[in-house]
Amino acid sequence: MKIVIIANRLPLKIVRENDTYQVVPSAGGLTTGLDSLETEAEKYWVGWPGMYLDEGPEKKEIDRLMKAQHYRPVYLTADQIEKYYEGYSNTILWPMCHYFSSYVQYENKFWEMYREVNELFCRAALEIIEPDDVVWVQDYHLMLLPQMIREQVPDVSIGYFHHIPFPSYELFRNLPERAELLRGLLGADLVGFHTHSYMRHFISAVFRVLKLDCVLDEIHLGRRVVYVNAFPMGIHYEKYHNALLDGKIKKQARALKKSFGDCRLVLSVDRLDYSKGILQRLKAFEEFLEHHPKYRKQVSLVMVVSPSRDHVAAYAGLKEDIDRTVGHLNGRFSTADWRPVYYFYRSFGFDELVQLYHIADIAMVTPLRDGMNLVAKEYIATKRKKPGVLILSEMAGASVELSDALIVNPTNAQDIEQALVTALEMPTSEQMRTLQNMQAVVATQTVKQWAVDFVDDLMRVRKKNEALQHKIVDRQNFEFIKQQYSEAKNRLIILDYDGTLVPFHADPKGAVPSRELLKLLMLLSMQPGNRVVISSGRDRHTLEAWLGRLPIDLAAEHGASYKEQGMWHHKIRRTKWDKEIMDVVKRTMRRTPGSKIEEKDTALVWHYRNVDTWLADLRVTQLVNALIAPCYRHNLQVMKGNKIVEIKPADISKGAEAKRLIDQASYDCVIAIGDDTTDEEMFLALPPDAITIKVGQNSAASKFNIPSQQQTILFLNRLIK
Numbered sequence: 001m002k003i004v005i006i007a008n009r010l011p012l013k014i015v016r017e018n019d020t021y022q023v024v025p026s027a028g029g030l031t032t033g034l035d036s037l038e039t040e041a042e043k044y045w046v047g048w049p050g051m052y053l054d055e056g057p058e059k060k061e062i063d064r065l066m067k068a069q070h071y072r073p074v075y076l077t078a079d080q081i082e083k084y085y086e087g088y089s090n091t092i093l094w095p096m097c098h099y100f101s102s103y104v105q106y107e108n109k110f111w112e113m114y115r116e117v118n119e120l121f122c123r124a125a126l127e128i129i130e131p132d133d134v135v136w137v138q139d140y141h142l143m144l145l146p147q148m149i150r151e152q153v154p155d156v157s158i159g160y161f162h163h164i165p166f167p168s169y170e171l172f173r174n175l176p177e178r179a180e181l182l183r184g185l186l187g188a189d190l191v192g193f194h195t196h197s198y199m200r201h202f203i204s205a206v207f208r209v210l211k212l213d214c215v216l217d218e219i220h221l222g223r224r225v226v227y228v229n230a231f232p233m234g235i236h237y238e239k240y241h242n243a244l245l246d247g248k249i250k251k252q253a254r255a256l257k258k259s260f261g262d263c264r265l266v267l268s269v270d271r272l273d274y275s276k277g278i279l280q281r282l283k284a285f286e287e288f289l290e291h292h293p294k295y296r297k298q299v300s301l302v303m304v305v306s307p308s309r310d311h312v313a314a315y316a317g318l319k320e321d322i323d324r325t326v327g328h329l330n331g332r333f334s335t336a337d338w339r340p341v342y343y344f345y346r347s348f349g350f351d352e353l354v355q356l357y358h359i360a361d362i363a364m365v366t367p368l369r370d371g372m373n374l375v376a377k378e379y380i381a382t383k384r385k386k387p388g389v390l391i392l393s394e395m396a397g398a399s400v401e402l403s404d405a406l407i408v409n410p411t412n413a414q415d416i417e418q419a420l421v422t423a424l425e426m427p428t429s430e431q432m433r434t435l436q437n438m439q440a441v442v443a444t445q446t447v448k449q450w451a452v453d454f455v456d457d458l459m460r461v462r463k464k465n466e467a468l469q470h471k472i473v474d475r476q477n478f479e480f481i482k483q484q485y486s487e488a489k490n491r492l493i494i495l496d497y498d499g500t501l502v503p504f505h506a507d508p509k510g511a512v513p514s515r516e517l518l519k520l521l522m523l524l525s526m527q528p529g530n531r532v533v534i535s536s537g538r539d540r541h542t543l544e545a546w547l548g549r550l551p552i553d554l555a556a557e558h559g560a561s562y563k564e565q566g567m568w569h570h571k572i573r574r575t576k577w578d579k580e581i582m583d584v585v586k587r588t589m590r591r592t593p594g595s596k597i598e599e600k601d602t603a604l605v606w607h608y609r610n611v612d613t614w615l616a617d618l619r620v621t622q623l624v625n626a627l628i629a630p631c632y633r634h635n636l637q638v639m640k641g642n643k644i645v646e647i648k649p650a651d652i653s654k655g656a657e658a659k660r661l662i663d664q665a666s667y668d669c670v671i672a673i674g675d676d677t678t679d680e681e682m683f684l685a686l687p688p689d690a691i692t693i694k695v696g697q698n699s700a701a702s703k704f705n706i707p708s709q710q711q712t713i714l715f716l717n718r719l720i721k
Helices: 029-035 057-068 078-097 108-126 145-152 178-185 196-210 237-241 247-259 278-291 313-333 350-359 374-382 413-425 428-444 447-471 475-487 515-526 540-547 579-590 613-633 654-664 677-685 709-720
Strands: 002-009 012-017 020-025 042-048 071-073 134-138 157-161 190-193 218-220 225-230 264-271 299-306 341-345 362-365 389-393 406-408 491-495 530-535 553-556 561-564 567-570 596-599 604-607 636-640 644-649 669-674 691-695 704-706
Touching: 002 108, 020 057, 042 108, 057 071, 071 108, 078 108, 108 145, 134 145, 134 447, 145 157, 145 178, 157 447, 178 196, 190 196, 190 447, 196 225, 196 613, 225 447, 237 374, 237 428, 247 350, 264 278, 264 350, 264 374, 278 299, 278 313, 278 413, 299 313, 299 350, 313 341, 350 374, 362 374, 362 413, 374 389, 374 428, 389 413, 389 428, 406 413, 447 704, 475 669, 475 709, 491 654, 515 530, 515 709, 530 654, 540 553, 540 561, 579 596, 579 604, 579 613, 613 636, 613 644, 636 677, 654 669, 654 677, 669 677, 677 691, 691 709, 704 709
Parallel strands: 002 042, 002 134, 042 071, 134 157, 157 190, 190 225, 264 299, 264 362, 299 341, 362 389, 389 406, 491 530, 491 669, 530 553, 669 691, 691 704
Antiparallel strands: 012 020, 218 225, 553 561, 561 567, 596 604, 604 644, 636 644
């Protein structure tokens, strides 16, 4: 087994010294995490090496050096970089995911190139991927890649991690290619995000765009389940925490602090990007100095901005605005011996950064939107036993973990201003208490732990999907069932109706059996030794109208009424619904567009198949909570089924009906097929040697699985041939 990591960029630098090339690995967070994985599996990287080379001896030599270190390059032309990377990735996906939809510049040629480059990455990866391998695709540049790989190597384990925010459905729906992007990601077995809110947005988009059922963290695709989870990315904690133990770095930090004078320092470190809130931060700092003159000459802002894409108009304009704002602020407040803002427009190396973290009294990390933001964690880790305060945007993913920081709204200048005052006046003991709390979090959730958690989850997902594959009624499992069926003399076949024999309909009255289904049931019932029972939640009048002419038995409303030898029998005649219960259900229906109430003889059903998934989850919880007390008083059961909530007598269930059927005769073959949680009660009530088959979502209660309703009909046709 190999672990194949696929990212837009390879973690390396190609340097030329003395007319020879060298491939030098570069240490990023992802590289650190993956290098620390305790596994015997070889690790391979696929990605763009950061340069384009024409065919020739130099390219061959560089390729040889990269392959020796398990790097597989994907060479991109200038045109591909412009349209795929600068174009679709960073002019469309980046602003959309960061809630800057006004910055989106859509051009169809960008999408075409994005798809083309994803195909290039796929071809490069397929040169080394084998079925038992683990593939881990990184970030928004390659959202189509998981499905491309899945189509070529169906049995491979694929993970995908989204390193930036995933936007709400209301934003994501604006992308013309929204469905293709989601299908691309669902080629993965595990899709990871930094926070649960991004995870929730993704699941919401999958339901609304692709109309796929999502059960908590699972998306069911028939023969495969895609799992979605949150994995907050960390840092190399020990590297930052122990940096100041280096005497040279500590000495340089003291000299650096001296160069800023006696002022208390507020530090901000960002890449040049409109999502970082740099201008808003400067405005807040200006208002802080204006409204709190006592802190002039006492506090300075040290602002590090790393150059990024400043050849792009939006970024060039942002830099000009930052330059102008810093100049204005310094011009307004500076004195002969004090500068309010120290502004550095350049990249800082590790040694310089940890020195700044060490001497900064306050770190101000206030992006308008950020997937995680590791600067906040680096600052916390570096402080060791030195006091400090973290001011952190609520829009950064890190705010979920670092709740002991001063959490601010990055668009509210007064909020940031007040946080600065609070930080400057915070007692040292309180600073140390909150720092230690946050250090405990950052020290635990490291980049190594992030990588371990993701890969471990991917391995668990592989085992779950393998177990699902073993349950699916494929050729081998069908032959086993067929043999049991053929050798038996006295068979009981219990079939659910909706979702098993017929597909679900938006209007339950529309699920009328087709001529083909009626013929199939007739043939099944006429085979010697067969007793066929339709066990359904449907009312007896509907079952009689649709299926009453067939020589089969019927169980309506989970067995409240049943038909045998042409006669209907009733365990319960009709339930008179309590006014409180009826009022609760009707109120829920009125407040939930698309939902319906169905009143049966012995059951009251609230249907929500056509309701938005988020609203449905909310209403189901509210409805069940509101029904618990009145249903308990009337000895009624509240059951959640497939897009329904059903209220019925506590002693009526498909399980009880299955037991009644079993007790009537001796059967040498029992087959039960259903798709719902109510059918799982039936499976559990049957003898251990019964052949129980769950349709759709897999179940621990069943022995076998048929991925879709349509395949159930094919299965029954093959069974009786």
